[in-house]
Structures are given as structure tokens and as C-alpha cells.
Amino acid sequence: MQTSSNPIKGVGTDWTEYSLINDHGMTVKFLNYGGIITTITAPDRDNHFENVVIGFDNYQDYLNNENYFGALIGRVAGRIQQGHFMLNGQSCQLPKNEGENHLHGGPAGLDKVVWQVELFDTATSAGAILSHTSNDGEGGYPGTVKLKVCYRLTNDNQFMIDYEAVSDQDTVLTLTNHSYFNLSGDLKDNILNHEVKMDSSQFVELDHDLIPTGKILSVTNTVFDFRNGRKIVDGVDSTDQQNIYAKNGYDHFFIFDHQNEEQVVVTEPISGRMLTVKTDQPGMVMYTSNGLDHTLALKERQSEKYLGVCLETQSSPASLEHTGFPSIYLPADELYRQSTTFSFKTI
Template sequence: MKMTSTPLQVDGNQWTEYTLTNTNGMSVSFLDFGGIITSVKVPDRNETYQNVVIAFDDYQDYLNNTSYFGALIGRVAGRIDHASFKLGEKTFSLPANEGDHHLHGGQVGLHNIVWQVELLERASSLAAVLYHTSIDEESGYPGTVQYKVTYTLTAENTFEIDYEAFSDQDTVLTLTNHTYFNLSGDLETDILNHQVMLDADQFVELDDALIPTGRILPVTGTAFDFTSGRPLRDGVNSIDPQNIVANNGYDHFFIFNKQQAADAILTDPVSGRVLTVKTDQPGVVMYTSNGLDDSFKLKERLSAKYLGVCLETQSSPASLVYDGFPTILLGAHEVYRKSTTFTFSVL
């Protein structure tokens, strides 16, 4: 196993890209800026190692990373309706950075700050610990929050993300990572023939602005039923109003049943690569990159619609408005701890 670091000068900013490589040859690279995952190289069934995540060709493009490629997301992952929420008797106003709404922590979020990084080498794994503190009222949120996010690569080709946060005041918080996966390798094809299994019987209905309506719908008999596995293409071809609202695809929160060994499984039948996701988060936003176009130059090609799929494990900002949703409240002096593992294998 080995760890390397590469200093970068990006538009006058000093960043570092770190790479963790295990004994099998799997590697994960990330930036201290935004904790951004820039590469995950894993083998296909023929032992060909290729990158399976979307990343910019020019690091400078991460300064305006409106698609959140590979980034850590917080304080709150997802959309907050009309950029405000009530906590106790007080209403907090946040910057509106997507129409009238607040998305992924706003313009100043975890995706565009420089983290402190500590590298740790263990017997059967490599780890990078990322630290950051956000001050009270940053982007309108209450409380000074101390963050600790650990990236771990194991000898079993598992990449684990462990999240910790501590606030000195009652606040709202749910963290995730916004990596776009494409198991074809080096973005050879889109993800429409990727097969997905989700251990989820319910998903959250969205309005035309992609804000939850408060309704939790059953997946049965719809293109949202991934309990037995199905190709992502089904949602693109679907005439379900919920697929159409999401620009002909998926951008929805699925609530996990927690009844299977895996919460989600992503498979590319052509390359044979399989990604198995396990988490203690209550659900996942599955986003099929419906909003991408060809305006971004990536490492391997121009960006395109349906080029990657995000599996954003998290709680739901809808809980700020509606009952029955996984909460994002974090009490003063409580510790937020969540973990998600991404294990790569082949058919």
C-alpha cells in the first residue's frame, strides 16, 4: 500500500491532490479542496484498471463546480425550500443559490473550502482524515461546527467515508459525497444500461422545482421499483410524471428498508464491475446526471447527459417541513456520526 501527495497551483490557490493505492492496485485520488474525489481506479473482469468517476480535466474548473463533481456536501445535502427553515421559535434565512431555494449548503459550503488533511497508514488500510470548522452563521446556519471526515481504502477494495460533526448550538446538518459513478471505465459509455438494486420500497415525490411535496410514494408498479434490480434506462424512457419532473431520469430520495445485506448495488454488465453500497444513513438521493450537457471538459471526454450516477446517502431536508421524514436536526453538543462504504468487485 502507498500514499502520495501532489501539490497543485490552481488560479493562485495552493491545493494538494492525494492518492491512496492498495495492494491490489485499486486507487482513490482526492483534493484537499472540497474533499473532491478526482479518480477511483478499479479493475474490470479482464483486470483492466480504469477510472470510474467523473472528474474535470482542468483543476481550475473545480472553482465553479456547479455540478458538485466528487465533492463533500454540507451543511445540508439537498434542497431547502425557499432557502429558510425554522428551528425552535427562530427562522433562519439562507442564501438562495438555485432559484428561490438553497442547494447543497449554498455558495460557501463544504464543497469549496480547503480541508486540513492527515494521512494514516494502518495494517490493512490507508486513511486520510479531513478536518474543517465552519463558524456560527456561516451561510446563515446556526452554530460553530467542527467536521471530521475520514476516507479509508482497504485491502478488500472498499472505499469508506466516515462523517463526524459537532455543533455548539442546535443546528441542521446532513452530509454526503457527490461523486458521479460510471462503471464502464474511463467514461466509455453512459450509465443507462447500468443495473441498479435499491433496498427501498418508498421514494419521495418532487414538485416542478425538485422540492419534496411531503408525499412518500410506494415504488411498486413504477419505474422507481429497484428492489429486484433494473436498468437506469427505464427511468429515462418512463412516462411517469416523477421521471419527467426530474428531466427524464432520477433525482429522488429513496428511503431504505434496511432489510438486505446491501442498501444499493450498481452493476455494469459489459465491464463486469459491481459497486456495493452499505450505509447507516436512512436513504439515498439517486441522481442520473439529467442536468449535464457537453459544456464541461472532463478527463476522458466532454460531459454529457446520463454520463454518471450519484448515490448520495443522507437524511432528508424535507424533515424541516414535513413529519415522517428522516430528521436532519443536530442538537447542541451532540455528535453526528454516519458512514458509507463503497465496495468494488466484478461479476
Template sequence: MWIEMERVKGRWKLYKLMNDHGMEVHLLNYGGIMTKIIVPDKNGKLENVVLGYKHDQDYESNPNFFGAIIGRVAGRIQNASFSLEGNTYSLEANEGGNHLHGGASGFHCVVWDAEPFQKDGAIGVKLSHSSVDGEGGYPGNVEAIVTYTLNQQNELIVDYVATSDKTTALTMTNHSYFNLSGNGKETIHDHHVTIQSHQYVELDKSLIPTGTVLPVENSPFDFRQGRKLADGIQSDSPQNQLANNGYDHYFLFDQNSNEKVIVKEQTSGRVLTIKTDQPGMVMYTSNNLSKGFELAEGPSRKHLGVCFETQASPASLHNEGFPSVVLQAGEAYKKQTIFSFGVE
């Protein structure tokens, strides 16, 4: 196992993590962005299974949030405001009248302090960032640490730790767009996905949760026995259609298994298993990924990747009964998501 580092732009550094089985994870200290994940297919062919730009400088604008750490709060906050402990906080309205993915000063666009490490058959990079009180409108001085670890079992382990000196809102995730066909050869229509979830969150036309939790039963949102993403992309279900033909919805995980998501792509034989202690995730099928971006493997297009944004729900700031994003002063936020790659 080994780690390489190169400078790519100013204070930006690119780290390449490589294990003994050919798996590689490439990441920038800018935004904690994973630019490539290279894994073998059933024939041993090594290919990239996440979307990324051809030119590193395009990550500076990165309207699609490719591969980035998202925070302080991943997802949409209704009316770009919330109230905590009797105080109301106004955030940047960067998507219509709502707040998305931490705004312009979010974790996706800061240069993190990076510390590579090697230990116990694993290698990785520990990223640290201090977010000051009032940044983006959020209360509290937040100390955030995100650690990427690659082991010999072809697992990418992402650990999130944070503390705040004031009660605040926080839930972090990673915004990688997966495409197991390899090198973006095909869209994700035929990706077969299993999700341990019997409930999902209804959205309004602005993609803001209505406050209603719906059963997945008898709908394109029932992934308990597995189904292809095409079922929702091509569905006439109003919820799929308002998301611009696909999924951009929060699924509440059933808590009977740590293995929450299994993704399979038949042609390559690749299998992605996602384990997490997060209470749910947003599954986003790149419905708004437009043409015109120069990606590492070719031109961008709709439905070219799928995101599995494991996190709590920002809807909890305005509705009862959702997994909370409130972090109490002095308490530790500690979450883990494991992306495990294999073949069948």
C-alpha cells in the same frame, strides 16, 4: 499500500491512495473532492469509474459538484429557510428560491485540513473543517471531520463526524458521479441497479419534496429486484419527466439489510456495492449535466454518471415523517458509507 501527495494550486493538495490490488482513490483537500477512483474490470483492466474535470482549476466553480463533500445540508431546502427551536433561519437562495447543497459557502468549496494516515492494512486521509456560527445562514459553530479510508478489500470507507454548539441542520454526503463502464465510455442507461427501498419521495416541478411518500410498486422507482436506469430515463412517468428525464429522488431505505445498493455494468463486469447506516439516499442520474465541460475522459454529456447521495432528508425541515437533519447542540453526528468494488 502507499500514499502520494502533490500540490496542485495554492493551498490545494492532491492525495493519491493506492492499495496492492491496483485500486486508487485520488482526492483534493479542496472540497474533499474525489477526482478519480480507479478499479479493475473483469479482465483486470484498470479504469476510472467516477467523473472528474480534465483541469483541476475547473473544480473551483464545479457547478455539478463532482466528487465533493456536500454540507452543511445536502439537497434542497424549500424557500431557503427553516425554523428550529422558535428561531427562523434564512439561507442563500442559490437555486431559484431554494437553497441547494449548502450554498456558496458550503463544504464543497472550502479547503479542508488534511491528515494522511496508514494503519491496520488501510490508508486514508482525515479531513477537518470548522464552520462558524452563521456561515451560510446556519446556526452553530460546527466541527466537521470526513475520513476517506481505502483497504485491501477494494473498499472505500467514508466516515462523517460532526458536532455543533447550537442546535442546527446538518446532513453530509459525497457527490461522486459513478460510471462503471470505465473512463466514461458509455452513458449509464445500462447500469443495473438494485435498491433496498419500497418508498420514495414525490417531487414538485422545482424538485422540492411535496411531503408525500409514494410506494415504488408498479413504477420505474421499484429497484427492489433490480432494473436498468434506462427504465426511468426513458419513462413517461411524470416524476421521471419533471426531473428532466431520469431520477433525482430520495429513496427511503428498508432497514432489513446494511447492503443498500448494488450496481452492475455488464460489459466491464464491475460491481459496486454500497453499505450505509444513513436512512436513505438521493439517486441522481446526471439529468442536468450539460455539454461543454472538459472531463478527464472526454466531453461531458447528459446521463454520463449516477450519484448515490446517502443522507437524511432536508424535507424533514418542512414536513413530518422524514428522516431528520436536525443535529442537537452537543450531540455527535456520526455516519458511514462504504463503496465496495468487485467484478462478476
């Protein structure tokens, strides 16, 4: 197991890229800026290592990372309608950074923070502890929150993300990582033929602004039913209004049944790569990069629609407006602790 750091020149004076490398050669690289995961190399069925996430060719472009490539997201992942919520009878107004709504922590979210990083390695894993204190009122949110995120790569080709946070006041919080996965390797193909299997029988209905309506729908007899496996292209070709609202694809919160050991399994038939997701989070937003265009210079090629799939394990901001949704309420002095493991295998 190895860890290393490499200062990034020409961007910020305090930007550093860190590398976690296991004994098989699998590598995870990330920045202290936004905790952004820039590279994950994983083997295909012929043990050929290639990058399986989207990242910019020029690190300067992460300063304007509107697609949140690889970033840590918070304080609240997802959309908050009108940027407004009530907490303990008090009105809280957040900045609006997506039309009339607040998205992914706002214009100064955790994706734009320079985190403190402490590397570690053991006989079986290489990792890093990312720490940051978000002060009361930062991003419009109440409470001073002490955050700690652990990235860990094991010799079993598991990449684990553990989140911890404590607030000195009642607040709202749900954290996630916004990596775009593409198992074809080095962005050789789009993700339309990726097959997804998901332990979920319910998803959240959205309106035309991608704001939850308050309805939780059954996946049965829809292209949102991934319980037995389904290709992403099914949702792209779908005439379902929910897919059309999401710009012909998926950008929806799925509620996990937690009946299987693994909540998500993604496979890519040509490379033979398989990515499994195991989490204690109540659900996940699956976003199929429907909003990407061709204007961004990525490491391997120009960007395009459907080039990556995000697996954003989290709770639901819809709980601020509607009952029956996984809560994001965090009482003062109560420990927020969540974990997601991405395991890379082959078939």
C-alpha cells in the same frame, strides 16, 4: 498500502491532490479543496484498472463546480425550500443558489472549503482525515460545527467515508459525497444500461422544482422499484411525471428498508464491474446526471447527459417542512456520526 500528496499548481496556493493506493493497485485521488474525489480506479473482470468517476481534465474548473463533481456536501445536502426553516421557534434564512431554493449548503458550502488533511496508512488500509471548523452563521447556518471526514481505502477494494460532526448550538446537518459513478471505465459509455438494485420500497414525491411535496410514495408498480434490479434507462424512457420533473431520469430520495446487508448494488454488464453501497444513513438521493450538458471538458471526454450516477446517502431536508421524513436536526453537543462504504467487485 500507500499514501501520497501532490501540490496543484496554477489554481490555489494551498490546493493539494492526495492519493490512497491499496496493494492491488486500486487508487482513490482527492483534493483538499472541497474534499473532491477526482479519480477512483477499479478493476474490470479482466483486472484492467480504469477510472470510474467523473472528474475535470483541468483542475481550475473545480473552482466553478456547479455539478458538484466528487465533492463533500454540507452543511445540508439537498434542497431547502425558499432557503428557509424554523429552528426552536427562530426563523433561519439561507442564501438561495438554485432559483428560489437553497441547494447543497449554498454558494459557500463545504464543497468550497480547503480542508485540513492528515494522511495515515496501516497494514490493511490507506486513508486520510479531513477536518474543518464551520463557524456560527457560515452559509447562514446556526452553530459552530467541528467536522471530521475520514476517507479510507482497504485491501478489499472498499472505499469508506466516515462523517463526524459536533455543534455548539442546536442546528441542522446532513452530509454526503457527490461523486458521479460510471462503471463502464474511463467514461467509455453512459450509465443507461447500469443495473441498480436497491433496498427501498418508498421514495419521496417531488414538485416541478424538485422540492418534496410531503408525500412518501410506494415504489410498487413504478419505475422507482429497484428491489429486484432495474436498468437506469427505465426511468429515462418513463412517462411518469416524477421522472419528467427530474428532466427525464432520477433525482429522488429513496428511503431504505434496511432489510438487506447492502442497500445498493450497481452493475455494469460489459466491464463486469459491480459497486455495492452499505450505509447507516436512512436513505439516498439517486441522481442520474439529467442536468449535464456537453460543455465540460472531463478527463476522458466531453460531458454529456446520463454520464454518471450519484449515490448520495443522507437524511432528508424535507424533514424541515414535513413530518415522517428522516430528520436532519442536530442538538447541541450531540455527535453526528454516519458511515458509507463503497465496495468494488466484479461479476
